[in-house]
Amino acid sequence: MAKEEFSWVYTGIAKDHFTNPRNILGDEASFKDNGKGTVGNMKCGDQMLVAIKVDKSKGTITDCKWKTYGCASAIASTSIMSEMVIGMTIEKAYHLSPKDVAAALGGLPEHKIHCSVLGDKALRAAIDDYYKRNGMEDKIVKEKARLVCQCMNVTDHEIEHAVLEGARTLYELQERTKLGTVCGQCKPEATRLLQLYIKKHFSK
């Protein structure tokens, strides 16, 4: 039956990675990783674990395995990410963005982008773990959150997160974060950040 076109909201590449996920971490105990990180939680419906092996002399990732409690796009995006980072320098891998991963998959539906951000987050957590184990804490990029809404205590990170989860207007941002609902002074800055993050994650 010629159902393929409308049965899948994902591209062929994404479907392939979902059907046959690469680099699943089967036996955690016997995989001698040099760094491991877990992000997300079950309550939100997705959790991701990434473990890496690193060639210390070259500074490159030699193996990347993962596990997830997550949906099809989390599975597909982490699968392709694990292939992308093998052979990559740690520095480059550290700055891999959800957009890079989505692009490799041939795009993801917009409402699915937020499901795919866990992969690269878990990868960064694994690299941070590698840095820690090797006395290279200075390389860890501390993502310092900046307070945008003083009244409701909302940071730029929370705004970025809300955008990834689907907020596109100031109203939707407020529904999620309550920012700017007291004095309202932060609204122009919040609107600017909203546009910035939409551009960062969703511009074609």
Place this chain on the structure above:
Amino acid sequence: MARHIYMDNNATTPLHPEVKKAIKGALDMFGNPSSLHEFGREARAAVERARERVASFIGASPDEIIFTGSGSEANNTVLSLAACPATSCLNLLDKKKTGIITTTIEHPCVLETSKCLTDRGVDVTYLKADCLGKVSVEELENVLTEKTGIVSIMMANNEIGTTQDIKLLAKMAHKHGALFHTDAVQAVGKIPVDVKDLDIDFLTLSAHKIYGPKGIGALYIKKDIPFCPLIRGGHQERGRRAGTENTLGIVGLEKAVEMRAKEMNAEETRLLQFKNKLKKGIEDNIKDARFNGHPHDCLTGTTNVSFDGAEGEAILLYLDQKGVAVSTGSACASGSLDPSHVLLATGTPAERAHGSIRISMGRENTEKEVDYVLTTLIDVIKKVRSMSTAYGDKK
């Protein structure tokens, strides 16, 4: 051979072959039922014949049935009765009785309408369901006040299948002078429903859940009950729902109801056997599976089950690849961030709601299909759990 096994009958159903025939046979009947000439009279006769059939199927009289564009429209219509602030309005509800009582497990068309009515100043109270999805008569009594105008409680839940003791709940509402409405979209045509025996004031039903076409529903309004239309305009449906009648839909609904009357009982027995087989198969072969909903007071076609450590959308799409269509309560599949509101409202932890699937069987399903679904499900759960962060240590 590619398989296509449809087990999502609570979402919608395929047309019954007899319904297809009836609709095809009516395609040339284009007249407007409101017209006085021959063309109109032909359509009018078809509409009224359907009204009689639908009425008799639920124990009502024909003038107590209006056709609507959907179950959602019928539910919106009833709840909106409570909100009309105009004293000149045909809505004859006692103006002091403007409160609504409903439940936390209703269909979104009831919950979203209630939310909107709250914004318009209507006092809405939400009854909680217990962990099996049951609403208690005692708790209803506790929240009923002299201001309660309408109590709206669904007869059978679309997600977990739990059925309510509508007769007792309606009796309690009436004891406190409130009108009683039930959204019976998932119940009519699956379990026997008699509005006179239940003694209710409003009932919603829909065609496409019982092998009829989409875009047609019906609302039962007990005789002499105050009523105000939601859709205003022409005098169709005796002024209770404007808009030229959806004649083809109405013909389809009529045939769907006729076939339900003939086939329902035998089919329910068959579906119960399938369900028992499916449940036993899951229990015997898949560890850490938990069934959601009531073990007995439940639609026979509906099985809702959660698998620890396995996410629902992934399960759904792996099953889909094997030709099996089901639905899930996972947030990822819904486009929202929260998992099923019904599962959460019945106390299911979020992580278990994310890992739930609903298998809803219907008249076309066979025992062979049940066997195939079971085998496939066992493989899929194994696969999803093998890559799960939340199931590794339980192997």
